[in-house]
Amino acid sequence: MDLKPLPRPEHPDPYTVLERRFVYDSPWIRIREDRFRHRKGAEGRYAVCGFRRTACGVLALDEADRVVLVGQWRYPLEAYSWEIPEGGGDTTESPFEAIRRELAEEAGLAAQVWEPLCFFHTSNSSTEEEAFLFLATGLTPTAGHHAEDDEELMLHREPFADCVRRVLSGEITDSLTVLALLALQAKRSGLGADLDAALAERFFQRPQDHPSAGRARWDQLGAP
Structure with a gap:
């Protein structure tokens, strides 16, 4: 039986990125900290870990x-x-x-x-x-x-x-x-x-x- 896609908002991404800062880099992982503004008005920081493999x-x-x-x-x-x-x-x-x-x-x-x-x-x-x-x-x-x-x-x-x-x-x-x-x-x-x-x-x-x-x-x- 084919499954229909689950619903999603018309504009799903609520974040505006204000700044990005690299924190750590290695052959295996890298980490950055993003400063953002949410469309509902909140501002904050988000740490993201990226895996190279x-x-x-x-x-x-x-x-x-x-x-x-x-x-x-x-x-x-x-x-x-x-x-x-x-x-x-x-x-x-x-x-x-x-x-x-x-x-x-x-x-x-x-x-x-x-x-x-x-x-x-x-x-x-x-x-x-x-x-x-x-x-x-x-x-x-x-x-x-x-x-x-x-x-x-x-x-x-x-x-x-x-x-x-x-x-x-x-x-x-x-x-x-x-x-x-x-x-x-x-x-x-x-x-x-x-x-x-x-x-x-x-x-x-x-x-x-x-x-x-x-x-x-x-x-x-x-x-x-």
């Missing part, structure tokens, strides 16, 4: 319907986390190219069948970061498995249904993993919908060829 993840399922999970310590959380293979792609590679590489590097696996699963914004109150999630099947071992100098990874395969239960119990909390598992569960329950065709193409295109409005803003502003 594209968030990608893959829900890799083996022939026994088990999910390939990667365990690692997450520094900001001060906690151990079990997640699907994921990583960041730069502007020279598509989300598909990036996550195919990550699956090989983190899990030592290749997949025969790939399909887009879900697209979302990770935290739209503070960043323009986008996430592209894939479903991969037909897994085979491949060369190239290695961890970075600052990574200690564990590998584990867990039945899909148990992974969903661990999401609902709060044991699995990584956002890419949660969305991937629940998206596939929705599809298996008959609630799935096809991705918009233009959006589905972006899974296989390089970000520099289709910059989002939020990411394009940084290029328009120039370097700090």
Whole structure:
């Protein structure tokens, strides 16, 4: 069943930007502070975090319907986390190219069948970061498995249904993993919908060829 677009105001953007100030820049993230005026009269400041790399993840399922999970310590959380293979792609590679590489590097696996699963914004109150999630099947071992100098990874395969239960119990909390598992569960329950065709193409295109409005803003502003 085709879904009609949700309603939106005729003039959706209520902000007038008065000033922009770069605060921090690195190979991974950049931060700026914007001073704005809202059309209702309020003035304030908005801190925006931009991610230079594209968030990608893959829900890799083996022939026994088990999910390939990667365990690692997450520094900001001060906690151990079990997640699907994921990583960041730069502007020279598509989300598909990036996550195919990550699956090989983190899990030592290749997949025969790939399909887009879900697209979302990770935290739209503070960043323009986008996430592209894939479903991969037909897994085979491949060369190239290695961890970075600052990574200690564990590998584990867990039945899909148990992974969903661990999401609902709060044991699995990584956002890419949660969305991937629940998206596939929705599809298996008959609630799935096809991705918009233009959006589905972006899974296989390089970000520099289709910059989002939020990411394009940084290029328009120039370097700090």
